Amino acid sequence: MKHFLASLFTLATLTGAAQELQLNDLEYFERQGVNVLVFSNSFNGGFNDEKNSGIEIIHHGVRTIQGGAIRLNNTPEQWDLVPKMTSRTVDREKKSIEVALRYDDYDFDSRIVVTAKGKGVEIAVFLDKPVPAALAGTAGLNIEFLPSQYWQKTYLMDGRLNRFPRYAASQTITRPNAEKPRQFKGFKTYDDRGTNRFVDPLPMETGHHFVAATDSPERMVRISSDDSELQLFDGRMIAQNGWYVLRSVLTANRTGQVITWTVEPHAIPNWIREPNIGFSQVGYIPDQPKVAVIELDKNDPVKSTATLWRIKDDGTTEKAYEGALTTWGPYYKYNYVKFDFTSVRQPGVYYIQYGDTKTNDFIIDKSVYAKITDATTDVWIPIHMNHMYVNEGYRVWHGEPFKEGYLQAPLSDHFDLHSQGPTTDTKYQPLELIPGLNVGGFFDAGDFDIETGSNINVVQNLIRTWELFNPQRDETFVNQKQRYVDLHRPDGTPDILQFIEHGVLNLVAQAEQIGHMSQTLSNSVLDNYHHLGDAASITDGLHYDPSLKPYEVSADGKRSGTPDDMWAFTTRDPRLDLRAATMFAAASRALEGYNDDLAQRALTQSKRLMKEANELLGRVKDDAPANEESSWLGGFDTGSMTTNLQLYGATKEKSYLDAFERQIWTALDKRLPQNLQTALDAIPYMDDAYKRKLRPYVEQYRQYILGFDQMNPYGVPIGLGNWAGVNMVLNFGITINYAYLYYPDIISKDEIFRVANWLYGCHPYHNYSFVAAVGAARPKAVFYGNNRADFSFIPGNVAPGLLFRHPDHFENFDDWPFLWGQNEGTIAGNTQYVIFGSSFKNLVQE
Numbered sequence: 119m120k121h122f123l124a125s126l127f128t129l130a131t132l133t134g135a136a137q138e139l140q141l142n143d144l145e146y147f148e149r150q151g152v153n154v155l156v157f158s159n160s161f162n163g164g165f166n167d168e169k170n171s172g173i174e175i176i177h178h179g180v181r182t183i184q185g186g187a188i189r190l191n192n193t194p195e196q197w198d199l200v201p202k203m204t205s206r207t208v209d210r211e212k213k214s215i216e217v218a219l220r221y222d223d224y225d226f227d228s229r230i231v232v233t234a235k236g237k238g239v240e241i242a243v244f245l246d247k248p249v250p251a252a253l254a255g256t257a258g259l260n261i262e263f264l265p266s267q268y269w270q271k272t273y274l275m276d277g278r279l280n281r282f283p284r285y286a287a288s289q290t291i292t293r294p295n296a297e298k299p300r301q302f303k304g305f306k307t308y309d310d311r312g313t314n315r316f317v318d319p320l321p322m323e324t325g326h327h328f329v330a331a332t333d334s335p336e337r338m339v340r341i342s343s344d345d346s347e348l349q350l351f352d353g354r355m356i357a358q359n360g361w362y363v364l365r366s367v368l369t370a371n372r373t374g375q376v377i378t379w380t381v382e383p384h385a386i387p388n389w390i391r392e393p394n395i396g397f398s399q400v401g402y403i404p405d406q407p408k409v410a411v412i413e414l415d416k417n418d419p420v421k422s423t424a425t426l427w428r429i430k431d432d433g434t435t436e437k438a439y440e441g442a443l444t445t446w447g448p449y450y451k452y453n454y455v456k457f458d459f460t461s462v463r464q465p466g467v468y469y470i471q472y473g474d475t476k477t478n479d480f481i482i483d484k485s486v487y488a489k490i491t492d493a494t495t496d497v498w499i500p501i502h503m504n505h506m507y508v509n510e511g512y513r514v515w516h517g518e519p520f521k522e523g524y525l526q527a528p529l530s531d532h533f534d535l536h537s538q539g540p541t542t543d544t545k546y547q548p549l550e551l552i553p554g555l556n557v558g559g560f561f562d563a564g565d566f567d568i569e570t571g572s573n574i575n576v577v578q579n580l581i582r583t584w585e586l587f588n589p590q591r592d593e594t595f596v597n598q599k600q601r602y603v604d605l606h607r608p609d610g611t612p613d614i615l616q617f618i619e620h621g622v623l624n625l626v627a628q629a630e631q632i633g634h635m636s637q638t639l640s641n642s643v644l645d646n647y648h649h650l651g652d653a654a655s656i657t658d659g660l661h662y663d664p665s666l667k668p669y670e671v672s673a674d675g676k677r678s679g680t681p682d683d684m685w686a687f688t689t690r691d692p693r694l695d696l697r698a699a700t701m702f703a704a705a706s707r708a709l710e711g712y713n714d715d716l717a718q719r720a721l722t723q724s725k726r727l728m729k730e731a732n733e734l735l736g737r738v739k740d741d742a743p744a745n746e747e748s749s750w751l752g753g754f755d756t757g758s759m760t761t762n763l764q765l766y767g768a769t770k771e772k773s774y775l776d777a778f779e780r781q782i783w784t785a786l787d788k789r790l791p792q793n794l795q796t797a798l799d800a801i802p803y804m805d806d807a808y809k810r811k812l813r814p815y816v817e818q819y820r821q822y823i824l825g826f827d828q829m830n831p832y833g834v835p836i837g838l839g840n841w842a843g844v845n846m847v848l849n850f851g852i853t854i855n856y857a858y859l860y861y862p863d864i865i866s867k868d869e870i871f872r873v874a875n876w877l878y879g880c881h882p883y884h885n886y887s888f889v890a891a892v893g894a895a896r897p898k899a900v901f902y903g904n905n906r907a908d909f910s911f912i913p914g915n916v917a918p919g920l921l922f923r924h925p926d927h928f929e930n931f932d933d934w935p936f937l938w939g940q941n942e943g944t945i946a947g948n949t950q951y952v953i954f955g956s957s958f959k960n961l962v963q964e
């Protein structure tokens with residue numbers, strides 16, 4: 119009895135304590151259903167506000183609140199200034215985290231102390247010196263609420279009821295530009311149309327006691343302040359990716375503790391997160407391994423079995439299999455078990471049940487992977503063709519963009535990681551038109567610039583696909599003369615060949631007109647960089663004429679005073695030229711017999727750039743091994759090693775092959791995972807001795823593959839960077855496919871399914887396919903494409919996927935497209951997916 123009472127007492131104490139917010143070992147505040155992070159993630163200087171930083175709340179498993187910091191705007195945009203965190207101190211005794219924040223531009227320092235108080239936290243702002251006069255009444259404590267999780271929910275301010283608006287429709291005023299806090303590097307995100315005034319949202323509500331989502335226990339948060347007024351804004355009034363903002367401004371001449379908020383996120387008692395059953399939404403072929411990975415709340419007791427149900431064609435359901443689960447164990451914040459139903463081979467429609475959780479249905483059949491690249495090649499890639507009018511049925515995706523061409527970029531420390539300097543490296547004057555660049559090429563991603571490095575990758579990816587799999591698919595009409603693309607209209611030419619041609623047209627023009635490769639062809643002004651809409655309306659199509667006033671059009675209608683023309687950033691990088699030389703060599707081979715003139719131009723540029731780049735890099739002979747330090751795209755490029763191999767393919771000159779052979783083995787010894795693919799690519803050119811010499815490396819790679827089974831429950835490399843790791847996963851998948859193709863006795867066929875499982879739904883957070891609209895029962899619904907403002911997707915896009923937030927949270931929003939690190943697809947990544955998908959289909963169908 120005594121023992122019983124003692125345990126009862128312990129239980130009661132624990133339950134009581136569990137309701138209070140605790141400061142845990144990972145340095146964030148936690149209670150069941152609520153995590154409060156204090157600058158576990160800092161603002162990023164490269165892109166400023168990525169909506170991923172500051173004080174953040176992960177509420178019942180979803181990161182719904184972020185951006186808690188001293189900010190200079192009512193509703194900060196991406197390019198508004200962000201504070202630099204100069205210190206972060208965790209005080210376990212006081213249960214508090216203190217951060218010091220600084221704005222160098224204004225010599226403005228502040229401190230925020232977040233302290234656990236009962237079920238919530240207190241956020242206190244301290245100033246040792248008063249706020250700078252220019253920022254008094256402007257700077258303030260902000261925190262942001264994710265619109266898609268709050269819209270249409272109710273809120274209370276000082277007892278007044280209201281509802282978060284589904285669409286931005288509150289009120290604004292305009293103010294003189296002089297009152298606008300400086301933006302990123304002095305750029306402006308808005309076109310004021312000559313008014314010299316900026317738009318400032320007005321608050322939707324003000325008061326001292328705010329309750330968000332009174333109608334939704336999962337999202338309910340109470341915030342109150344006795345010493346400061348709370349103002350609620352809608353950030354979407356000026357930017358579609360804005361969030362709801364709650365803030366209190368800093369008033370002049372005050373020091374000490376100047377703002378105090380009490381923040382109490384509601385927690386559903388004993389909340390347990392719904393299990394996430396990861397599986398392939400595209401389905402499975404009968405004889406492949408079939409293992410679902412079930413992600414569980416750490417407080418969720420593990421059940422002993424899961425069940426596979428078959429949906430028969432008369433609509434009834436029967437149990438197909440019930441099997442024991444194996445435990446993988448904890449990985450970051452969740453616990454993982456696996457359900458292996460490989461033994462079920464009968465074609466049919468199935469779903470998985472674990473406890474009360476049932477998945478949507480999926481197919482087991484030999485043809486499930488047959489269409490996995492079609493949406494990407496038929497829809498996503500042609501829509502991203504620049505300098506063309508792109509039509510699909512009744513819909514125009516975009517008119518012909520950038521008809522006025524590209525100007526020589528002046529010296530500029532620019533945005534989107536671009537810059538021009540210290541010289542132009544060309545014969546052109548700053549802002550002079552460089553002729554002939556408005557042809558061919560592909561939009562980079564969710565934006566519309568031509569990243570030269572990415573476009574080189576695109577052409578190479580497409581050539582590899584063409585040469586290895588010879589896809590004759592023709593679903594796209596491309597007419598370069600008409601500058602017209604029509605989707606789903608065959609024109610007698612394989613689409614891949616037309617896409618290769620389209621990429622080469624721009625890249626050859628760069629080499630011919632500029633003399634070397636540009637870094638990028640990109641926006642000159644920030645106010646059209648974030649463009650959402652028809653690409654043809656980014657610029658006015660008229661040549662910029664500085665002798666005209668802004669918005670003025672010349673009498674002949676051909677020139678305007680609006681400085682919107684795109685710029686070519688032309689700083690010469692011989693390593694980029696080498697990569698272009700590689701690609702041009704392969705392109706000349708691929709285009710021969712289809713567009714002989716372009717093939718010849720590509721080969722001419724390849725030889726010239728190779729020679730000049732090697733000279734610039736300090737080499738005298740054009741067949742000497744150039745360095746392999748180039749690390750574009752995270753070290754996957756192998757510099758001139760790949761170039762030499764491609765040049766051998768194009769010219770059959772043995773000196774290139776010898777140079778390749780001198781480089782490859784060192785590269786494999788140094789960085790096997792990054793370089794094995796190149797070594798495998800060489801096999802068609804090499805003899806049996808080469809293949810034998812490569813064997814031990816493939817054996818070593820097998821151990822590398824198997825190593826991932828110990829590192830995480832999903833058996834693939836999971837990236838933890840600011841851009842989720844789909845490129846790394848695709849590279850991994852492509853290398854496995856090729857290793858299996860050439861060494862099936864070393865790499866088991868079972869290994870080739872790892873990456874497909876991950877892409878198509880077997881991953882953390884949710885189980886949706888990361889590939890838009892591809893053969894899956896439940897693909898992701900929203901992506902960061904150029905139609906993201908419509909909460910939509912462009913079919914065939916591949917999301918970067920799972921974004922890691924420090925210290926232990928993975929996420930992929932599927933109701934909010936605007937976080938590029940998890941939802942944007944890129945032209946290089948999506949063409950890499952075409953190689954992955956083509957090689958994978960080829961292997962599973964053999």
Ligand SMILES: [Ca+2]
Pocket residue numbers: 534562563565566567569
């Ligand atoms: Ca870009």
Ligand SMILES: [Ca+2]
Pocket residue numbers: 591592593594595596608609610611612613616
């Ligand atoms: Ca075609």
Ligand SMILES: [Ca+2]
Pocket residue numbers: 522657658659660661662678680681682683
């Ligand atoms: Ca223009």
